[in-house]
Amino acid sequence: MEQATVHEFDPYSYTSGRWLRNDKRERQRRRIDFHFDELCRKIVGLSDGKRSIKNCEKKEGGFNRVFIFTMDDGSRVVARLPFTLAGPARLATASEVATIQYLQRKTSVPIPKILAWSDDAANSVGSEYIIMEHAAGIQLQQKWPNMSGDQKVQCIDAIYRKLREVVDIEFPAYGSLYLSTSLLGSSSRLPLEGGFCIGPHCGKRYWDCGDGRYYQCTIPNQGPWLTLSTFSDGLIDAGLSRIPPRDSLCSDQPPYQGSIETHLDLLERGRTVLDAMSADGQVQDAAVPTLFHPDLHKRNIFVSDNDPSIITGIIDWQSSSIEPAFWYSDEVPDFATYSPPAQGVDDSELCTKAYEVCTQFLTPKLARPRLMDEGMFRPFRYCYRTWKDGAVAFRHELIETCKDWEALGFANSCPFSLPTPEDMALHRKEYRCFEAAQNLKRDLSSLLDSASDGWVPPENWEVAKTENKAMFKGMLQAVLTNKDPDDGEPIRDERDLRAIWPFDLPKV
Incomplete structure (x- = not known):
């Protein structure tokens, strides 16, 4: 060799x-x-x-x-x-x-x-x-910039004609696929024909993959789940498993993080809301157990170099799982959100329309939830992330859901009670800080040409570090020289700014 x-x-x-x-x-x-x-x-x-x-x-x-x-x-x-x-x-x-x-x-x-x-x-x-x-052929990411608008439309159509076969498969439960001979430990499994089964969900949101899991307030709940209600319980339990023990030292947390007790209370109240939502017929119709590609972007699709309407390979099925159909509804592939201009023509709008038509007619199971009010699904997507995002984000979703409960068409009354005026005022203050932190991360990532988690190519590392510190210094100067901040201004001093700064800074 x-x-x-x-x-x-x-x-x-x-x-x-x-x-x-x-x-x-x-x-x-x-x-x-x-x-x-x-x-x-x-x-x-x-x-x-x-x-x-x-x-x-x-x-x-x-x-x-x-x-x-x-x-x-x-x-x-x-x-x-x-x-x-x-x-x-x-x-x-x-x-x-x-x-x-x-x-x-x-x-x-x-x-x-x-x-x-x-x-x-x-x-x-x-x-x-x-x-x-x-994979045979050429990566769509390489081919895309030189494709005509018609070729892009034909390619999108071809992608969804293939994936329609995946979406149309019916499953009896939520979870992940395994061979019947796979070692799943004590986890339960539901047999499928052909030597396969549905077993525990292999998504990292249910497991300790380096970010810590604690089970003093819940037991591991990783599926499979037969109903939307039990799937929702799994999400809540995943959120509870991220909360450290009460005697943990949780330092350097932003003001909107919330105490351990706040998270525990919020998640248990959220469980009753998700349980009520899971019983609704509209939500159940949009929650059919569905398998789909978890990362459907141009880098994972291969096409014929001579005819890009021929799909030659779809790769990277890692973490594929059987989810409620609505789980995929807000994931828009990069070929439908932005198209680099080819020969001076911007095909973005054309590609977006092609995507909408193809999903509507070829994968209606995925398209149907996109036509519904997103308020019917947002609490499901935020509940397991409370410790990472801060309690304020999930609380905000529960408040908005409660306000819109009747308009969304849910029967009976919402099991979540709106906060008192005093608590609502505090929530609004914390949520403004949360929004400021999200906007800061987005803007800094753009200015530093980094990913949202701070990743940069190695050749940009030293420059990005220097610019990160310089931007903090400049923004701090603006905060300290603002003699008349608005009453709702969430950032008033260096401590506030450091608490929401998304990237590393020298210690005080």
Whole structure:
């Protein structure tokens, strides 16, 4: 095996970027200590006629490290190793493999063939892995800028004609797909035909993937769930599992975070609201158990180089799960939200209309919730995130839902009582601070050309760090020199500004 080109990079460390917040921790969470030479030997041994690796390219996303091997006969093989934050150990890999095999059996969606896999990090490679054939064709992200408007419309239509086959599959429960032979521990499973089953949800929102889970106030509730009401309980329990013990020291929290007691009370009150909403016929019609691609963007779609209306591959089914249909309704793919101008023409509006028409007629199960008032679904999406977002965000959704209860068409009265005038005034103050923090993160990310979590390419790291500090200094100066702040101004001094600043700063 030719080793020279293979070892021109570091296979173990994360090298594709740095973070403006918790950089050391984020890079450590993406380090994989494994046996790269053993992975290379496994690649070579997978098929007859391939005696050596000609080249290897490393690529990294937020949850995986990918190696693209070019063999001596010119063929390409892809090996993907998950970071620990990608999902629960063993289950995330086992579920992805089962989902791919299930879809290959049930649909004509083009998904590269799995050549080998292991969900046991104690294997000879020293990491979980999935080895697949490389997708045929060209990545849609590369092809898109040079496509005409008509080609883009035809491509969007082709994507949803394929995915319609996935959406049309009926399931009896919410959860994730597994092979019947998968080791699921004490978790329950619901058998499906063909050697498959629905087991626990492999999404990271239900598991400790480096952000801590505590079960002093609840027990693990990771599915599967037969009804929307029990699915909702799972969301609430996931929120409770993020709340640390009462004797924990929770320092450096923004003013809208809320105490541990506040979160516990809010989530239990929210449980009664979600339970009442789950019993509504409109919500149930929009909550049919549905499987869909979790990250449907141009980078995960491959098309024919000669005819981009031919879909040659859809990759990255990691964390695919069976969710209520409305769970996918607010996820708009990047090919439907922005289209780089081709030959001076902006096709964004055309692509958005094509997306709306295709989803309406080809995947109505997903389109139907988008036509409904989003207030019917927002409490479901916020409840499990209270400790991360702050209590004020979920409280705001419950208040708005309560106000609109009759207008939304729900029967009986809302089980959530509106706060007293005094508490409402405090809530408004906290919510203004929360909005200021969200706006600050959005604006800073744009100005620093970073992702919302502070990720920047390595070549921009030093400049971004310097600019982050300079922007804080400039904004602090503006805050301190504002002699007549509005009564509703949430940022009044350095402590307020530091509390909501999204990226790392020198200590006072």
